[in-house]
Amino acid sequence: MAAVTSLLTLDYVARILDENVELLEAIVSNDDNLTYGAIVSVHTGLDES
Numbered sequence: 001m002a003a004v005t006s007l008l009t010l011d012y013v014a015r016i017l018d019e020n021v022e023l024l025e026a027i028v029s030n031d032d033n034l035t036y037g038a039i040v041s042v043h044t045g046l047d048e049s
Helices: 010-017 021-029
Strands: none
Touching: 010 021
16 A cells, blocks of 8 residues: 555645635545545534534
8 A cells, every 4th residue: 555645635626726725625526536545534623613
């Protein structure tokens, strides 16, 4: 299995791709995406729920 060599925030990726962060969040949080466990979720700050 390959080791993780880099980790990027969605905000940074959105800026690189010139995309909307909310769109990327929706794609990542969708259970039907094809990441197969390649996404690491880190939640900081207050719980917004």
